[in-house]
Amino acid sequence: MTEEQRNPLLDGKAAPPILVVLSGPSGVGKDSILMRMRDIGFPFHFVVTATSRPMRPGERDGYDYHFLSEERFRSMIEAGELLEWAEVYGHYKGIPKSEVRQALQSGRDVILRIDVQGASTIKQLAPDAVFIFLAPGNFDELRNRLQWRRTESPDQMQQRLQMAAREMEALDQFDYVVVNREDHLDDAVGQIRAIIVAEKHRVRPRRVSL
Template identity: 55%
Template structure:
């Protein structure tokens, strides 16, 4: 039996996967989920409209702005942020519960959110997924055809700024077009290597 991601009696580890929009975070996680290893993949809560082929509770938890505000006021979110006019947040309970069960938790989040989580969970492992260069990333965003030209320009400009944050992450993984399997394998190697290292507390005191 493959021991990667196996449930343990000791607390699990927290892995935060981040990177610019369009770099391939979703497809990479889909490939990891298909491996049937028992990682806990958090499901982000958002106020943005559901896209075609998305399923509530699988891709995101879709809520109204009023419900999201209730979650903020109730301290139900590990992290939340406004991104491109919509709100996104990571439910705290599912992270804490999974870690307590000895499961490794994988959070997919934007670069802004990763910085917030690092403040609250400095014992996490932070992985930056990137494209080979900005032009290739811009081409991927354009090919999605999910936004207006103005929104697309904003995403590309933001992506350029986010790429400058890569050196602050523990690991960097390049996702080359047509070579997704290599990026998945690299992330899983990182998880295996971190599991072999001693780790202290994940969360900062009071978080």
């Protein structure tokens, strides 16, 4: 093993920054996980996803999402300003490329909240990222979360549940699975913390370049 390959921790330096991709079905609690991680002071750069969907009650522009018009989103696609993007349930979602690169280049760890389709795209671009699949305790819990949000019609909810079943089949594309059981949010956050600590102490650390 060369000096460039081994972990800088052995020389008293910081481990290389990592890119964490947190994914899972709609309604599984990705937003709640990130909010809790922010609240307890995770030392991460939290990338804000851009979307063309309308803002929901309680959401903040630039914090929960960058809320853009469809025209603005399409111009970003044409200019190659997005790391990945997709049309999801009739609206665009994507990751601003510059935000991720700048954070990694400054030595900060980066976490992305992204759907399963987007995670597959990121895996092709950055195979050395850490991919974590957030799963529900069971499908009844997932259905209850979607009903509590009250943002989907019965038909839309059924579509999301069917999509979630298909997304579970992509599990083998991920490095880790964390089960976010109802009323056990801190357990899931603790598991993610443990994954990150272990990754920072790899003998041969992951090195992400975009």
